[in-house]
Amino acid sequence: MSVLAMPRLRVPSPLALGGTLLAVIVAATLVGIFVTPYDPTAFSVRVRLQPPSLLHPFGTDEFGRDVLSRVLAGGHLSLATGFGAMLISLFVGVPLGLIAAFHRGIVQEVIMRAVDLLIALPPVLLGLLVLAVTPPGLGKTIAAVGLVYIPILVRLTRAVALGLLEEDFVQAARARGEGAIPILWHEILPNAWPPIIVECGLRVTFAILLGSALSFLGLGPQPPASEWGLMIAEGRDFLTQAPWVCLAPGLCLCVLLVSVNLVGEGLREKLDPQLRGRAHG
């Protein structure tokens, strides 16, 4: 079993591999909020732009700040963007999708036309537009990225729920005279979860990508925060002399994205009935 075959042969399973990696990253960045080898914001003129060494494994930046400490201290910002935005689109998108599926007519029209409108703007631009007119910050980045992905979850949830509404057990509940909320909550939602969870896994990856891109453009957390996208943007001016200032947060970002992606793929293999069927047939 070569390393190359890993994603397809599932040895170890993507879920286990990605989950372990992700757990390590989450643990390291959570600890990093409180404890880092050096103070991530302390200037130290004598050790400006030092290459990686035993004292500074990832080197130092233009202010003599320890890059490893900054990476550790800033990681939770990327994680918060990814998971926070996913949760926003989940908690807004799923109820809207359910309502749109249940109330045909004017309510559905309004919701779905709003969704069409939001989807008509490329994701980065929708984020830019929201962040353009207000001073940037972590909370606003999360909200903007979450807003971008709400339409996708509305459409998905509605499609799944429309299929389920035709099922016998839902018709039975209707015949019993149950109201909209009990039907949606007890009959539809428990059966609609698998594709929604799979989509959420994907959304976390895309949200981290989009969030880091926005903060690379200066529309995320502001200095001296060490969000990884922002660190890369700041390190650009010294790219030739001190590439490690960009490379360290960049590679960490890639490892984070690969691990979230692996977890997403793993979830899909476990939960997506279509994929499962194909694997057997």
Added chain:
Amino acid sequence: MHMAAFLLKRIAGLLGVLLGMSVLIFGIVHILPGNVAYAILGEFASPAAIATLEAKLGLNDPLPVQYWRWLSAMLQGDFGMSLVMSRPAAPLIAEALGRSALLAGFSFALIAAGGIALGLYAATHHGRTSDKVLTLAQFVLIAVPEFFWAILAVLFFASWMNLLPATGYAPMSSGVASWAAHLVLPVMVLSFGLVAHVSRLTRSSMLEVLDSRYVLAARARGLPEGRVLWRHALPNALLPAITVLAIDAGLLIGGIVVVETVFAYPGLGRLLVFAIERHDLPLLQVGMMVVTAVYAVANLIAELLYAMLNPRIRVAGATA
């Protein structure tokens, strides 16, 4: 007949989306308290000066009146003035749009050709080492943000190898070689991740088609493998790829914003980021409208292409 009705309906939908988007863009920009005058005059302006300017620019009128003035001017081809540069916005945007289109056109051609070719190769060599390498490469490529690709590309090709210019844009008049050299890195970075995306999808849809009964039937009739692949399998396998290319057009527009910023390439994406940084709201508004329109038209083209290539829709149209 069917096709014409379909087309009319889609164009009406497109106009609806653009109208809705103009409300959304205008709304978001103007929800904040009158900062246009503030943005022109700077933070040390006296309240009296701000009030005079607001009156002059019509900023005290009710929002719907302002919106209507903006929209009707835009429909008549008047795109307003850039506040920061004190120049009409239309030529600024047209110039930047042209340069962005250059970037997008080259990238899109590379994505479509490279993605489909790689995907077909992987599908027809299913299970071999090359297929596995490609699958892993796609997996990694998708997980690397564009701006990090850009950094790596600049580091490798500009700083270390000294092969290509790191940033900027050279007009055609300064020589074709220089012009092309400035385009190579941005196009490469823009295409990387999306080539992976398209090839991954082409591969899986081709595998599915190769597994289908009509391909089995074609082979059973003893048709040469090349004919089976090109005439029977490929057209069907390409349908999902076209849908994905349309989605990717959106990602490409997003990528352009980031890539133009990294490479200091004077296109529309960089102009928008500039407008945001300098609070040039009139420029931002029309710039956003132009990008939205381009994106909507690209989506419409993809949908028409899909309808034309899809035999089921085509046949339905012919018989009706």
